[in-house]
Amino acid sequence: MPYRMQLFVDISTLLKPLADYAEILLHIKKTLSAEMSPIIVVGASYGGMLAAWFRLKYPHIALGEVASSAPILYFDNITPSNAYYDLVSKDFRDYLEFMYTGAAQYDDPQEYPVNKACEGIDGDSEGTYTLGRIFSGIVALRGENSCHDTCSEMVSPIGIGKNETMFQADPFYLTEYRDSCNKSFGVDIRVVLKRFGSNIIFSNGHRDPCSSAGVLENISDNIIAVTTKNSSHCLDIQPATEDDPEWLVMQRKIEMDMVHDWFLKYSADLLQN
Template identity: 45%
Template sequence: ETSQSCYETVRKSWDEIRKVASRPNGLSMLSKKFRTCKPLKKTSELEDFLDSLYTDVAQYDDPPTYPLSIVCGGIDGAPTGIDVLGKIFKGVVAYKGNRSCYDMDEYIRPTETNVGWRWQTCSEMVMPIGHGHKDTMFPPAPFDLNRFTKDCEGTFGVKPKPHWVTTYYGGRDLKLILHRFGSNIIFSNGLRDPYSTGGVLGNISDSVVAISTVNGSHCLDILPESKSDPQWLVMQRKAEIKIIEEWIAKYQNDLLEFKEETHA
């Protein structure tokens, strides 16, 4: 959480969007306020864009810029007297830059990543992620398996298997399963990534280990190195490489011993 005031502004904004939209020419007013590239046809176009922007900057809150702080800095730094939606737009501009217009379809255009991820969640890893009633800064949107199933069947022609992961991997008691059957796994988590709350954050055995970084974000350690990488990220990668090198060395030694025994 970067800022309580930023959180509260975002939380209040959804009702404001719908309130403005309910007025005569409300969608036109919203289109003008958020400088959309095309006139809004429904509020969900703006809501989905903002929802995706917030989740994107939270998940990939990478150093050195930390985009979540940029968005909240724009929202909290808005001039005194500006309304809630004006503050939200300031956050968009702070992150996206001062553009002539903002594309509401930016986050839903088909890419290899988002289409592939959607296929995987439909065919293998059903992830029942939703928003409860007033327990987040987002409007209520509980996970609906029936609706999710219809979407998957309509898009890919596959029926989701919501229990496949726990059946295949034994996820009902993941630590016990990994302690008994797992080996040579590094669970790496950047704690700025919201997904880390569901991650393995402690060592399970000598070869199933957890490495976490307070200021890390989603998959940051497996991205190409950069001159701007902070020292803690450099050290994290070195630690992971050292662990993997030890696994390989042990495997090679075990293989050599096995060959010597079989040829003795």
């Protein structure tokens, strides 16, 4: 009879899936007779947040952790609610400028892209907000290609402040969010962020909107921030290719060198004991 682990059925909180991961990892180490082998947990975006919390809660299981593009600081009173959309606006500003100035500069009589864009903008129904009209203009030019944890454990107060981004205002209101959670799930919100621990790498690219809530500066000597100017979301943990730019290759090398140092220290500690 193969070994069967009794995993938690109810995954309505963050603690239970973390406990499941812990149980699985311990089982794998025991099955492979690898109890003394170190484990590095890796996660991207939300998974990076889980990986960081796993390292904090189970430091005896995970030797270290690499969190790529983890918006772990997107909590009330830490990161402004509209920070994500501020970066989105900056990323798209140059693109939109290129699209519309290009249409004006190369207004080919056979296609008249300016007319196309204007027809798309003017064709929207009355009351369409500005971003919707801009999108309609782009579609006319280029064509169109066709959770419970957020209430019970983790709240990222992402909102859009009035006139602060290119998006229609949609502020985050904690009271309304809490009432919605209570109505849907019968639970209130518990926001907990503990910044302690060791052997954690937070990697972020400044082009990624999630970096607005990422750890961009070292917290301690062994909770390290690795940042790059041009990287996008979770790019550093994507498969390497021959066309990768040098800065991306160096970012990965920095992260792997840190992990290697963790292994060396772990091995040295084993020899001393």
